[in-house]
Amino acid sequence: MRDYEKYIRYRTFPSPWCPGCGIGVTLKAIATAFAELDLDPDDIVAVSGIGCSGRMPTFFNTNTLHTTHGRALTFATGIKLARPDKNVIVISGDGDSSAIGGNHLIHAARRNIGIKMILINNGIYGMTGGQVSPLTPQKFVTETTPFGNIEPKFNIADLLMGAGATFVARETVNRMKPLKDVIKKSFLHKGFSVVEVISNCHVNLGRRNKMKDPISMTKWIAGRTVTKTQYDKMTPEEQDHKYPVGLIHENTSRLEYSELYYKHIVPAAQEAAKKGPGGAAFAAQKNTITYRGSK
Amino acid sequence: MEDTKKKNRKVLQGNIIVAEAAIAAGCDFFAGYPITPSSEVAQHMSKELPKRGYDFIQMEDEIASLGACIGASLAGKKVLTATSGPGFSLMQEHLGMGVMAEIPLVIVNVMRGGPSTGLPTKPAQADIMQARWGTHGDHPIIVLYPAFSNELFCETIRAFNLAEKFWTPVIILLDEVTAKAHEDIELPDTKDLEIYNGKTKEIKDLNIYDRNIGENPPRVDFFQGYPIHIDGLEHDAHGWPSSDPENADKMQKLRMQKIYHFLDEIIKFNEYYMEDAEIMVFSFGVSARAALPAVEEARELGIKAGLFQALTIWPFPKRELRERFKKIKKVLVVELNMGQIKYEMERVASDDVEKKSLLRANGIPFTPKEILEKIKEF
Numbered sequence: 080m081r082d083y084e085k086y087i088r089y090r091t092f093p094s095p096w097c098p099g100c101g102i103g104v105t106l107k108a109i110a111t112a113f114a115e116l117d118l119d120p121d122d123i124v125a126v127s128g129i130g131c132s133g134r135m136p137t138f139f140n141t142n143t144l145h146t147t148h149g150r151a152l153t154f155a156t157g158i159k160l161a162r163p164d165k166n167v168i169v170i171s172g173d174g175d176s177s178a179i180g181g182n183h184l185i186h187a188a189r190r191n192i193g194i195k196m197i198l199i200n201n202g203i204y205g206m207t208g209g210q211v212s213p214l215t216p217q218k219f220v221t222e223t224t225p226f227g228n229i230e231p232k233f234n235i236a237d238l239l240m241g242a243g244a245t246f247v248a249r250e251t252v253n254r255m256k257p258l259k260d261v262i263k264k265s266f267l268h269k270g271f272s273v274v275e276v277i278s279n280c281h282v283n284l285g286r287r288n289k290m291k292d293p294i295s296m297t298k299w300i301a302g303r304t305v306t307k308t309q310y311d312k313m314t315p316e317e318q319d320h321k322y323p324v325g326l327i328h329e330n331t332s333r334l335e336y337s338e339l340y341y342k343h344i345v346p347a348a349q350e351a352a353k354k355g356p357g358g359a360a361f362a363a364q365k366n367t368i369t370y371r372g373s374k
Numbered sequence: 375m376e377d378t379k380k381k382n383r384k385v386l387q388g389n390i391i392v393a394e395a396a397i398a399a400g401c402d403f404f405a406g407y408p409i410t411p412s413s414e415v416a417q418h419m420s421k422e423l424p425k426r427g428y429d430f431i432q433m434e435d436e437i438a439s440l441g442a443c444i445g446a447s448l449a450g451k452k453v454l455t456a457t458s459g460p461g462f463s464l465m466q467e468h469l470g471m472g473v474m475a476e477i478p479l480v481i482v483n484v485m486r487g488g489p490s491t492g493l494p495t496k497p498a499q500a501d502i503m504q505a506r507w508g509t510h511g512d513h514p515i516i517v518l519y520p521a522f523s524n525e526l527f528c529e530t531i532r533a534f535n536l537a538e539k540f541w542t543p544v545i546i547l548l549d550e551v552t553a554k555a556h557e558d559i560e561l562p563d564t565k566d567l568e569i570y571n572g573k574t575k576e577i578k579d580l581n582i583y584d585r586n587i588g589e590n591p592p593r594v595d596f597f598q599g600y601p602i603h604i605d606g607l608e609h610d611a612h613g614w615p616s617s618d619p620e621n622a623d624k625m626q627k628l629r630m631q632k633i634y635h636f637l638d639e640i641i642k643f644n645e646y647y648m649e650d651a652e653i654m655v656f657s658f659g660v661s662a663r664a665a666l667p668a669v670e671e672a673r674e675l676g677i678k679a680g681l682f683q684a685l686t687i688w689p690f691p692k693r694e695l696r697e698r699f700k701k702i703k704k705v706l707v708v709e710l711n712m713g714q715i716k717y718e719m720e721r722v723a724s725d726d727v728e729k730k731s732l733l734r735a736n737g738i739p740f741t742p743k744e745i746l747e748k749i750k751e752f
């Protein structure tokens with residue numbers, strides 16, 4: 080058994096993914112990162128919304144939670160606040176995270192709550208059969224943009240940085256080792272982290288855009304992959320067609336949300352209670368307060 | 375004697391009574407989004423929970439609030455959220471998730487006039503059917519509806535106990551009037567409260583949803599030494615997704631029967647002047663509070679009226695009512711909406727029972743006098 084296999088729930092296979100889909104590569108990268116960090120499977124909870132990518136947690140032999148479309152971050156926020164000592168991972172698709180779940184995404188970034196998000200960007204709604212997503216490149220033909228997509232896509236990294244995210248990275252399914260390394264690095268970050276994984280959906284995006292097999296789609300991704308240094312030298316028009324990879328932004332100076340809550344709000348509320356009506360009684364009973372979920 | 379008994383006597387706002395009761399029941403997590411007329415619940419929790427080392431968070435909307443509650447419940451917490459009509463509408467998808475994954479949680483919905491933004495500061499018993507059928511799919515649901523200040527406290531405790539006992543979301547409906555009014559209440563001593571904690575920490579095996587009809591799932595929470603999977607998809611005994619028709623059939627029945635087997639324990643109501651009543655006034659919440667003096671005045675006039683005040687609205691007290699309709703042949707439904715329970719009553723009461731209703735949805739609660747006039751029409 081390889082190290083990462085400890086984190087795989089073989090009983091739940093086969094997976095629903097098409098042959099050649101990049102989600103499987105991402106699954107292995109995440110499991111390998113778990114193994115290299117030697118995490119206890121029961122100290123991990125992997126949460127997801129709905130979509131092909133949302134099915135991934137089912138295959139992790141950790142605690143796993145498959146929720147509603149776009150809302151995984153909200154469930155994860157409750158878990159992280161309740162149990163700040165645990166590793167809370169969110170797996171999300173591009174539609175899941177940037178369309179229906181866009182509001183939760185920016186607020187998780189703003190709060191800097193210590194959730195580790197893996198955002199699998201295949202540029203399309205895979206599970207529902209290939210409709211346009213907010214991350215579909217312009218001009219692409221999809222089931223709901225039969226004459227080409229006229230909407231510009233989000234630059235998800237810029238969006239996240241604008242919202243206050245403290246760890247933003249991007250990799251592609253073509254680059255297994257850097258992908259695994261950056262995911263591992265993100266797991267060690269204390270605040271909110273997002274690793275955007277550029278993935279291939281040759282079945283629902285490629286097929287309608289002259290890239291009907293995994294090879295042609297991964298080649299297309301490779302052609303758009305640049306380093307951040309290369310990217311920074313480009314004009315905005317050139318940048319629009321490229322995916323800069325690697326660590327894009329990291330800020331370790333901001334405290335993580337649940338840490339702030341327990342270090343600032345809880346003592347402040349206790350101080351106020353001691354000064355308020357019945358304060359002496361509160362101060363006397365404080366020691367007897369029991370915690371239901373151990374912290 | 376009198377004075378020592380009164381030491382727990384306070385004047386508190388209805389929303390605060392509910393919040394205090396939740397804390398007494400052991401609630402240690404609140405996530406919510408402000409909305410009139412429920413915001414005081416969140417405000418009170420934001421002061422009271424952190425001082426006990428517990429969690430409070432204001433989320434970005436009501437969908438997120440209920441999501442956070444479910445997540446926290448799965449991480450071992452006893453959770454509460456509070457909202458009103460528009461927010462309750464947003465919560466419906468996650469209410470279904472709570473039913474499907476069998477998550478103990480309590481939602482307070484302080485109702486206001488609708489539809490849409492409606493009459494934000496006016497009372498309405500508008501969400502009786504939303505509470506029953508708001509989320510998609512077939513599902514059982516427990517909905518409690520306290521009216522008097524002491525009931526606000528006791529029914530909130532009961533809501534948490536039922537949630538833990540039956541592994542289900544429980545909804546508390548409140549009226550804008552009772553939630554906002556400051557009322558006299560004698561708070562029970564916390565020592566005297568019966569608090570039920572239903573979560574198990576003992577893991578038998580992987581079959582976290584396997585049980586006999588009428589039983590609860592032997593599920594544990596996350597981080598109990600045994601990684602589990604929880605899903606909003608229909609799932610098998612392990613919790614893994616399954617679209618097998620036989621399994622779906624079985625799981626539907628298990629979710630229904632764990633509640634419908636225990637109606638005696640869940641259904642609660644108050645009866646006033648019902649022993650020899652010839653006319654039954656059926657009401658709940660603020661309307662029941664106006665109906666009580668109306669029934670008393672009718673009695674003074676020699677009309678044999680009685681009040682059946684439902685404290686559990688769903689499941690509907692069908693059996694209890696049918697029992698009473700063997701003798702009583704006149705029923706008046708009083709509700710501050712356009713007839714949501716009236717239709718239920720038409721289903722429950724046989725044709726030989728004469729049915730009348732007093733209905734409106736303009737933001738003005740009924741007066742006892744209006745109800746008395748309607749009683750006189752029989």
Ligand SMILES: Cc1ncc(C[n+]2csc(CCOP(=O)(O)OP(=O)(O)O)c2C)c(N)n1
Nearest residue numbers: 130131132148172173174175203204205206
């Ligand atoms: C509230 C709601 N709306 C719509 C859907 C239907 N739906 C399921 S998956 C999906 C899109 C998934 O696309 P994406 O998030 O990009 O993930 P992918 O399948 O490509 O991995 C949609 C629209 C749903 N399940 N729930």
